[in-house]
Amino acid sequence: MEGRTVSGAIIDGKAFAAGLRERVAAAVPTFVEAAGRPPGLAVVLVGEDPASQVYVRSKGKATIAAGMASFEHRLPVETSQAELIDLVARLNADDAVDGILVQLPLPPQIDEGAVIDAIDPAKDVDGFHIANAGRLATGLPGFVPCTPLGCLMLLKGRLGELAGLDAVVIGRSNIVGKPMARLLLNESCTVTVAHSRTRDLPSLVRRADIVVAAAGRPEMVKGDWLKPGATVIDVGINRIDAGEGKTRLVGDVDFASAVEVAGAITPVPGGVGPMTIAVLLRNTLVAAHIRAGLVPPAGL
Amino acid sequence: MEGRTVSGAIIDGKAFAAGLRERVAAAVPTFVEAAGRPPGLAVVLVGEDPASQVYVRSKGKATIAAGMASFEHRLPVETSQAELIDLVARLNADDAVDGILVQLPLPPQIDEGAVIDAIDPAKDVDGFHIANAGRLATGLPGFVPCTPLGCLMLLKGRLGELAGLDAVVIGRSNIVGKPMARLLLNESCTVTVAHSRTRDLPSLVRRADIVVAAAGRPEMVKGDWLKPGATVIDVGINRIDAGEGKTRLVGDVDFASAVEVAGAITPVPGGVGPMTIAVLLRNTLVAAHIRAGLVPPAGL
Numbered sequence: 001m002e003g004r005t006v007s008g009a010i011i012d013g014k015a016f017a018a019g020l021r022e023r024v025a026a027a028v029p030t031f032v033e034a035a036g037r038p039p040g041l042a043v044v045l046v047g048e049d050p051a052s053q054v055y056v057r058s059k060g061k062a063t064i065a066a067g068m069a070s071f072e073h074r075l076p077v078e079t080s081q082a083e084l085i086d087l088v089a090r091l092n093a094d095d096a097v098d099g100i101l102v103q104l105p106l107p108p109q110i111d112e113g114a115v116i117d118a119i120d121p122a123k124d125v126d127g128f129h130i131a132n133a134g135r136l137a138t139g140l141p142g143f144v145p146c147t148p149l150g151c152l153m154l155l156k157g158r159l160g161e162l163a164g165l166d167a168v169v170i171g172r173s174n175i176v177g178k179p180m181a182r183l184l185l186n187e188s189c190t191v192t193v194a195h196s197r198t199r200d201l202p203s204l205v206r207r208a209d210i211v212v213a214a215a216g217r218p219e220m221v222k223g224d225w226l227k228p229g230a231t232v233i234d235v236g237i238n239r240i241d242a243g244e245g246k247t248r249l250v251g252d253v254d255f256a257s258a259v260e261v262a263g264a265i266t267p268v269p270g271g272v273g274p275m276t277i278a279v280l281l282r283n284t285l286v287a288a289h290i291r292a293g294l295v296p297p298a299g300l
Numbered sequence: 301m302e303g304r305t306v307s308g309a310i311i312d313g314k315a316f317a318a319g320l321r322e323r324v325a326a327a328v329p330t331f332v333e334a335a336g337r338p339p340g341l342a343v344v345l346v347g348e349d350p351a352s353q354v355y356v357r358s359k360g361k362a363t364i365a366a367g368m369a370s371f372e373h374r375l376p377v378e379t380s381q382a383e384l385i386d387l388v389a390r391l392n393a394d395d396a397v398d399g400i401l402v403q404l405p406l407p408p409q410i411d412e413g414a415v416i417d418a419i420d421p422a423k424d425v426d427g428f429h430i431a432n433a434g435r436l437a438t439g440l441p442g443f444v445p446c447t448p449l450g451c452l453m454l455l456k457g458r459l460g461e462l463a464g465l466d467a468v469v470i471g472r473s474n475i476v477g478k479p480m481a482r483l484l485l486n487e488s489c490t491v492t493v494a495h496s497r498t499r500d501l502p503s504l505v506r507r508a509d510i511v512v513a514a515a516g517r518p519e520m521v522k523g524d525w526l527k528p529g530a531t532v533i534d535v536g537i538n539r540i541d542a543g544e545g546k547t548r549l550v551g552d553v554d555f556a557s558a559v560e561v562a563g564a565i566t567p568v569p570g571g572v573g574p575m576t577i578a579v580l581l582r583n584t585l586v587a588a589h590i591r592a593g594l595v596p597p598a599g600l
Contacts, residue, residue: 113440134434137482138474140413164497172485174438182437185472185493190504192492193485197464204490 008232008262011154017274020153020300021066024281027297028067031288039288040069041099041125041280042091046084046110047077052103059101062277068284071097081110085118092120098291099125099284122291125283127179136182143283148180150275151212151233152187158231158264159210163188168205170194170221170252171214176235180212201225213252223257232258232265235272308562311454311533317574320453320600321366324581327597328367331588339588340369341399341425341580342391346384346410347377352403359401362577368584371397381410385418392420398591399425399584422591425583427479436482443583448480450575451512451533452487458531458564459510463488468505470494470521470552471514476535480512501525513552523557532558532565535572 032038041063045056056072063070073087084106091100100123106112116124121131127143135142155162167189171177177193184191194204195215205211205225211232213221218238226232236252251268259265266272282300289296332338341363345356356372363370373387384406391400400423406412416424421431427443435442455462467489471477477493484491494504495515505511505525511532513521518538526532536552551568559565566572582600589596 130434130438130440131430132434133437134430134432137433137437137478138430140430164499166499178437178485181493185478185495188495188497190492190494190498192490193481194490195485195488197488198490199464199466 008259009158009264010259011158011231011233011264011266011271013150013154013266013271014274016154016157017150017278020275020278020282021062023297023300024278024285025066027285027300030297031285031292031294032067034294035288035292037096038067038069039098039285040071040096041101041284042071042073042094042097044073044075044084044087044091044100044102046075046079046103047107049105052105056103059277059280062281063284066281066285068281069096077107079107079110081114084110084115088115088118092118092123097123098288099123099280101126101280123287125280125287127283128174133174133179136179136186139186143287144183145175145179146276146279146283147176147235147272148183149283150279151176151180151235151272152183153279154233154266154272154275155210155231156187162210165189165209166192166207167210167212168192168194168208169212169214170201170205171216171235173214176214177212180214184210184212211253215252217252218250219252219254221253221258223254223259223261226258226261228261229263230261232262233272234266234268237268237273308532308559309458309564310559311458311531311564311566311571313450313454313566313571314574316454316457317450317578320575320578321362321581323597323600324578324585325366327585327600330597331585331592331594332367334594335588335592337396338367338369339398339585340371340396341401341584342371342373342394342397344373344375344384344387344391344400344402346375346379346403347407349405352405356403359577359580362581363584366581366585368581368588369396377407379407379410381414384410384415388415388418392418392423397423398588399423399580401426401580423587425580425587427583428474433474433479436479436486439486443587444483445475445479446576446579446583447476447535447572448483449583450579451476451480451535451572452483453579454533454566454572454575455510455531456487462510465489465509466492466507467510467512468492468494468508469512469514470501470505471512471516471535473514476514477512480514484510484512511553515552517552518550519552519554521553521558523554523559523561526558526561528561529563530561532562533572534566534568537568537573 060070116128121129127145132142167184169181172195202225214235234251234253242248286296360370416428421429427445432442467484469481472495502525514535534551534553542548586596
């Protein structure tokens, strides 16, 4: 930010995520004492997609770092849907497993929805099961997908009470946009969901106190689209050409112009990204408590 | 409308509902021929709430008029949750029953959510089961609550393609507002959900091509809130004092002023109201086809 006047505060997702991971880790010993075992997260990877391998490795490391048990199941790319559902059934029945995460995407011979819905909803720490989507949709307690829940935590950490604020969510995926809209509605924001068919996105964004960008389009949201002082959560992670044969990561928001107008904004990287695994650990800890008949610790 | 210039077309929900009921009834004989039995709808009423009794009676009459089998189960107000869930289990197992509707509200000793979620989702023609809410929330096929689906049918009947239109849904109930927003999002509208915490509702409404009012507040939406030409769906049914000891039914929209500005508007009564039962019959016919392994007729 050398020499520039920056009006927007940077929301340090990395620090926020580290704090959440610390709070989760601090609660693990008490759980172990009460339950006689650590919380356990099972991660299932089918095939050898390089990005998925990186994610699974990071999740395993973070799980162990939090004092939890990590169970990794790696299956060959030709695994059948029946074999995968069989494994899920064994994990459902395994008392040491509190959370089950099936890394997406799955190979084409496997119906992702059928596999996700085979997970015991009480172990669905990714929040993708139809029953958990239904609970979120109707305002009932349940597991919420990690990325939008992480975004909400960042927003509440920054703004406190959200009721009455105008929020625009750009993007309508089942993983981010739709659950994000539902979370913000549950917080009593006035929520608009925008997407590729939206006619005048800039003027829509200009009315918003909260902007969550999850469209998967690099640097789409410009600073002059924003209401001055708006809080901007950038969920996008796009690798773009940086010239001279190099690439760099950018979000869905044009950070350089947006930071001049926003009241607060998450950077990419170091904003929303680190929250996802931290929330996964949080969800696993909560699942472990509920399965053991224990009250989850407050403040998570 | 004596002597006034009316710019807005009236959307005749009564006629539209009658047409839908006719199309359902016309499809029943073919189903009977293929399945060897009529589609069946079971309606369960606990207690003697007068309004609920009227609804249940209307549903039974409409079911029979469409050529379907109607099964009414009336239980005393002191029925326990276990007894009611027991009945639901029997209806789930009864092959003659394609749709199960438990009339709400239930007496206070019964957890409505527990009862609804005991219904086989394949027979949940009211679309209130958590699994069907989850399917709607994630864009999967499933049963959709009758009133919002009826509103969508009226909108598509009037406007045809909805993609790209700005829609505002006022109200966020699980029965109307939330599923309505999800249906409009699935149609690629840019959807805003407003509610009691929304700060500037008039200016929000003024931007909308489609306004669905489901707030339960008599004549709240005024004509001068509307964008000229907007399509207005009024879900409200409120009984208000009409002076001289009389009452009358009004919607959530101030019809007299709104009809001067709207491009089209549903009246109250005779707008959305008649659609609900027609969609219930439609959902029951669809459920019957799917349960029998048959393709539901097109155009429903």
